[in-house]
Each structure stands twice: as C-alpha cells, then as structure tokens.
Amino acid sequence: MSRKPFSLGPIARLSLGLAALSLSLLMIGDFLFGLGANDALVVQQLRKRLTETVATQSIVLIEQDNEAALGKTLNRVLTANPDMRSLGVRRADGSLLIERGDHNTHWQLRDSTRSSLDQVSVPIYANQAQWGQLEISFVPTAKPGLLDLIRQP
Numbered sequence: 001m002s003r004k005p006f007s008l009g010p011i012a013r014l015s016l017g018l019a020a021l022s023l024s025l026l027m028i029g030d031f032l033f034g035l036g037a038n039d040a041l042v043v044q045q046l047r048k049r050l051t052e053t054v055a056t057q058s059i060v061l062i063e064q065d066n067e068a069a070l071g072k073t074l075n076r077v078l079t080a081n082p083d084m085r086s087l088g089v090r091r092a093d094g095s096l097l098i099e100r101g102d103h104n105t106h107w108q109l110r111d112s113t114r115s116s117l118d119q120v121s122v123p124i125y126a127n128q129a130q131w132g133q134l135e136i137s138f139v140p141t142a143k144p145g146l147l148d149l150i151r152q153p
Helices: 010-033 039-063 067-080 146-151
Strands: 084-091 096-100 119-126 129-138
Touching (some): 039 084, 039 129, 067 084, 067 096
Antiparallel strands (some): 084 129
C-alpha cells in the first residue's frame, strides 16, 4: 500500500475549509460594509474634532480682543500635538493675525481649494459675520501603498 507524500486527514481538511470560509466572509463584510478600521477616516475625525475645539477657543479670545492669550493658547496646542506643523489665524481680508510654527512655509491650501487631511481651514464667525479663518497644517499622513501596507497592515 503506497502512501501519498502529503495528505490531509478529514479533520484537517474541514478545519482549513472553515477557516477559509470565515476569512472570505470577513473580507466580503469589510468590502461591503466597511467592518475593518479605516485609519484615514479615524485620523480625519480626530483632526476635525481638534480643529473645531481650537477654533471655538480662538473665537472666544478674538471676541474678547485678547491677542496675547490667543498666542499662548495656540503655542500650547502646537506643543501638545506633535502631528501639528503650524497654526494660523487669518482675517477675512487675508492678513495673518497670528501664527505659530512656520505657517507660511507649511500652509499650502489656497482660497479656492477645500480642506484636506493635512491642511484644515475652519471659518471663524464673530458677531454674526465671518471674521476670518483658523488654519492648521498637520504632518502629512502616509501615502497608501505597498510600503505603508507592510508598516501598518
């Protein structure tokens, strides 16, 4: 009686089949319903909340005409968040009221373009009118690719 060099028993075949079926269902669920974690979406939500919080603090200080406290607040925010490169508060006329970090170098977004994951602009309203905008430049997120997939699957 000759034996095959590599053969799986019925229990091993059933186990492999169930594992493959489970993996296939997880992949289909992730594709159709987004069951897996999307890192870019998580980063976007965190940056959005952080920017809204800083904008709210800035509005209060701008309405009080307290530029010194605004500068200190932006300094603390910048030092507490290592993924931030720079912050700037720009008036509606385009002049920069205050900046922290090298904002002129890091800020690439122009008026006609919308905020991105790395460049976020939030309008600031004071006394029922748009006073200006808060601009935050973040460290660029990793570009999707094979190297990024290997680093963070």
